[in-house]
Amino acid sequence: MTLLAVRDLRKSYGALAVTDGLSLDVAEGELHAIIGPNGAGKTTLIAQLSGQLAPDSGSVTFDGTDITRTDMASRVRAGLARSFQITTLMPAMTALENVALAVQGRSGSSFRFWRPVAAEAALNDQAMTCLAQVGLADRADRPAAAMSHGEKRQLELAVALACRPRLLLLDEPLAGTGPQEAERLVALLEALKGQVTMVLIEHDMAAVFALADRISVLVYGQIVASGGPEEIRQDPAVRAAYLGEEAC
Amino acid sequence: MSAAPKAAIALLILLALVPPAAAAIGDPFLTVIATRMAVFAIAALSLDLILGYGALVSFGHAAYLGLGAYAVAVCARHGITDLFLQMGAAALAAALFAAVSGAVSLRTRGIYFIMITLAFGQMAYFFFVSLSAYGGDDGTALAARSTLFGRAWLENDTAFFYMVLACLALAYGGLDRLVHARFGRVLTGTRESELRMRAIGYRPFRYRLAAYVLSGMICAVAGVLLANQTEYVSPAYMAWTRSGELIVMLLLGGVGTLAGAMAGALVTVGLEELLAGWSEHWRLCFGLILLAVVLWSPAGLTGLLRRLLAGGRR
Numbered sequence: 366m367t368l369l370a371v372r373d374l375r376k377s378y379g380a381l382a383v384t385d386g387l388s389l390d391v392a393e394g395e396l397h398a399i400i401g402p403n404g405a406g407k408t409t410l411i412a413q414l415s416g417q418l419a420p421d422s423g424s425v426t427f428d429g430t431d432i433t434r435t436d437m438a439s440r441v442r443a444g445l446a447r448s449f450q451i452t453t454l455m456p457a458m459t460a461l462e463n464v465a466l467a468v469q470g471r472s473g474s475s476f477r478f479w480r481p482v483a484a485e486a487a488l489n490d491q492a493m494t495c496l497a498q499v500g501l502a503d504r505a506d507r508p509a510a511a512m513s514h515g516e517k518r519q520l521e522l523a524v525a526l527a528c529r530p531r532l533l534l535l536d537e538p539l540a541g542t543g544p545q546e547a548e549r550l551v552a553l554l555e556a557l558k559g560q561v562t563m564v565l566i567e568h569d570m571a572a573v574f575a576l577a578d579r580i581s582v583l584v585y586g587q588i589v590a591s592g593g594p595e596e597i598r599q600d601p602a603v604r605a606a607y608l609g610e611e612a613c
Numbered sequence: 614m615s616a617a618p619k620a621a622i623a624l625l626i627l628l629a630l631v632p633p634a635a636a637a638i639g640d641p642f643l644t645v646i647a648t649r650m651a652v653f654a655i656a657a658l659s660l661d662l663i664l665g666y667g668a669l670v671s672f673g674h675a676a677y678l679g680l681g682a683y684a685v686a687v688c689a690r691h692g693i694t695d696l697f698l699q700m701g702a703a704a705l706a707a708a709l710f711a712a713v714s715g716a717v718s719l720r721t722r723g724i725y726f727i728m729i730t731l732a733f734g735q736m737a738y739f740f741f742v743s744l745s746a747y748g749g750d751d752g753t754a755l756a757a758r759s760t761l762f763g764r765a766w767l768e769n770d771t772a773f774f775y776m777v778l779a780c781l782a783l784a785y786g787g788l789d790r791l792v793h794a795r796f797g798r799v800l801t802g803t804r805e806s807e808l809r810m811r812a813i814g815y816r817p818f819r820y821r822l823a824a825y826v827l828s829g830m831i832c833a834v835a836g837v838l839l840a841n842q843t844e845y846v847s848p849a850y851m852a853w854t855r856s857g858e859l860i861v862m863l864l865l866g867g868v869g870t871l872a873g874a875m876a877g878a879l880v881t882v883g884l885e886e887l888l889a890g891w892s893e894h895w896r897l898c899f900g901l902i903l904l905a906v907v908l909w910s911p912a913g914l915t916g917l918l919r920r921l922l923a924g925g926r927r
Contacts, residue, residue, distance in 0.1 A: 415812065441814035453812070455805035466802050469795060470814035476823065477795040485795075528813055 368393040368532055368562050369414070369445075374423035376409060376586075383409045384420065385586030391532070396554070396563045398573045401583035407566045408450055410583070411536045414564070415447040416440045427532065442471065444531035448521045450540055450566075456510035460501055460520050463509055464492035467527035492527060499523040499553055515546030522553065532562045539569050551576065574598070618789065620918065621872035624879060625782055632771045644774050645842075646886050651777045652838045654878035655784045657862040658871060659831035664860070665869035666792055667824050668804035669719070672727045672856050673734025677707050677829045679741060679851025681836020686747055686846040689755060696759035696767065696776075696837070703833040710737070711829030715822045734856055741848040752847025759841055767841060777838050781875075784831055788871055791827075800824050865906055867913030876914050 369391040376384040383406040391397045401407055412418035414425060416437035424433045432440055455463050465488045469475060472488065482488065496502050499519040504512065509520060518538060525533055538554070539547045551572050557563065558576070567573050573580065574594045581591040582603050590603045597603055628647055635643035656678055663669040684703035693699065710733075718729040747753045758767040767773040791797050802810045803817040810817050840846050849855075858881065866877020884902065888895030910917040 417808070417811070436816070437811040438814050438816045441812065447812055449808075449812070453806055453809045455802055455809060457805055458801070462798070466798055467813040469798070475795045475799045475815070475820065478791045478797075479794055481790075481793045482795045482798045483793065524809075524813060 366393045367391065368428055369564070370424075370426040371414070372424045372426070374410075374413060374425065375421045376406075376413060376418065377421055382586050384413065384423075387423070387583075387586060387588055389581060389588055389591075391562060391564055392579075393531075393562055394559060395578040396558050396565060396576055398565045398567060398577035398580045399583055400567070400570070400573055400580060405583045406586045407583055408536055411447060411534050411564075411566060415445065415534055441528055441530075444529070445534070446525045446528035446530035446532075447534035448525045448536060448538055450536040452514075452517045452521055454509040454517060454520060454524070457508060459506050459508050460496060460512070460516075460523075461489065461492050461505040463520060464495050464523050464527045465489055467524045468492050468495075471528060495523040495527045496520075498526060500549060515542050515549075518542055518546065518550060519553075522550070526557075526561075530561060532564065533557075535563060535565045535567075537566055537568065539567055539572060547572065617870055617872045617915070620915065621785055621789075621875055624872065624875050625778070625785070628778055628781075628879075629775075632774055641770065644770050646882065648770070648774045648777050648842050650879045650882045651774070651781045652835050652842060653859075653862065653882050654875045655777075655781050655835035655838070656832050656859055657866070657874040657878040658781075658784050658788055659828045659835065660859050661863055661869065661871060661874035662788060662792070662800075662831075663821075663824050663828045664863060665874065666797065666800045666804060667821055669821060669825065670727050670860070671730040671825075671828075672853065672860070673714075673730035673732070673737070674828075674832060674859050675851045675853070675855035676710070676734040676737040677832035678836040678839060678855065679737060679848065680707050680710060680829075681833035681838075682840035682846045682850050683741060683747065683836075684833065685759060685837050685840040686753055686755060689757075689759075694757070694760045695763070696761055696841075699759055700834050700837050703837045704830040707829040707833035708826050711826040712822070715825035715829075719818060719821050719825060731853060731856070734851065734853055738848055738851045738853070741851065747846065750848065752845060752849070755840065755844045755846065758844060759837075773841065777842075780834060780838060784834075785871060785875065788831075792871070796820065796823070861903060863913075865903060865913055867915035870913075870915045873913050873915035880914065 367390050371387060371389040374384050374387040387410065399407055413420045416435060420433065424431055427443060427445055468488045468491045493502065493505065496505055499522050501516060501519050501523060504516060509517065512520065522538060539550055542550065547569065554576055577594055579591065580594055580597045581588045582597065590597060590600050628651055631647035632644045635641055660671065660674045663671055681703040684706055685699050688699045688702055714733040718726055718733065721729055742750050757765065758773065761767060767776060799815060799820050803820060807817050836850065839850065862877035862881045863874055865880055867873025884899055888898050906913060
């Protein structure tokens, strides 16, 4: 079943077509990687899928509903969450507070003025579960600003998971991590496979080919090839356009 | 209890001790100064809600002080002298003004927000300047202070002071609950990262607007008390320099901590009295003190206190 369908999506900045008639299908349950050289328009695509940026034309359908003009908050509530390439957290809040705020977003009204939120066990318990899932249980009380880069990447993921997404958009989750941290995050994504549908943008080819069920190759705002990892590895057009000698 | 509520409660107790101390040394003017401190502490607390927790630098907050003050004058002229009714009217007027001005200004960020709130503040200022029925530019004197249950209890400076102190304690207590509740966490989130808030399913505008309206209402209550303290109402209460003074109080005390807002108001009013009695060029001296605090302790006096406490423990 197709969970996310993108049809003929277009976005231009002046004469530069960053997304140029892009179509894409993501099936429920799969981990769909999108690769492409720098400037191919990967982050712009994620921004349009998440609602941060409005496309010029084309459509985005999520679970059978057209969400092309829906705002970010509604998309999140419909089950479409994202992580950011550039870490976007609440620096002054602890790891637990960062995640609990995401849990709060989908559990009841936030127009509550009296009861201390720090004492809400339901929020904290669910937040702790997400933190444990990414391996940050022992960092719960640390302010996000005081965490290492790798820990922040893990926290990004915990916050996205706390939204209980059906589709998770991951914008370079491994960006800037060391080999050990990357290994840990790859294991985590591996564990999430099957539980949640994922669209993964990533430059780390080893990770992409190890994790992805399907890979789409984005070049100059268009999908030039789409298929299983083996298929993509063998595709001559892909090798010419992107992989070069590196994958041979 | 962490250090911040302790500091706030210490300040409240300190203020409560002023009238007996003033009686003991025979200087009733101390109570008047303490009243002024408490009134501005309420105004500073209200501004801290949006500026400190929501990162919304309102440069027109004095408009709400003025709205509250004029609510007293308008109500009194129409025979409504009860303090609580006047506070209700003031809060209602402030809520309307904040809802309209907030709905416009909160669509902008940064310097644009500062300028639009300033513009709305000036609109309110010039409206009351041209209101000749209430003295226009000169303002108007109140016939008497507001009444409580039909009685003129507040004519007594000490009784009035404790009334103001009770309002301050309520404002502090209520805001302390609010910033630690769900709403406060969301507001803090919008300060920390608007994009992240959207990405976890929030629409920041509605929370900002709610905080903006609430903040205006609390500040209007401070305005009601200010008019009663001076027994005079004038557009000068809502001059843009007054809005600046409120921001200075927060900078001095520490932005984003309620205890800091209170401390900042107390110290600013105190220094004003002290330095003004010493030299007519007191603003120069006050400026240097502010500069020193901002340079050496960007987190204001509360930051300084926290550092001293941490240093003592080492």
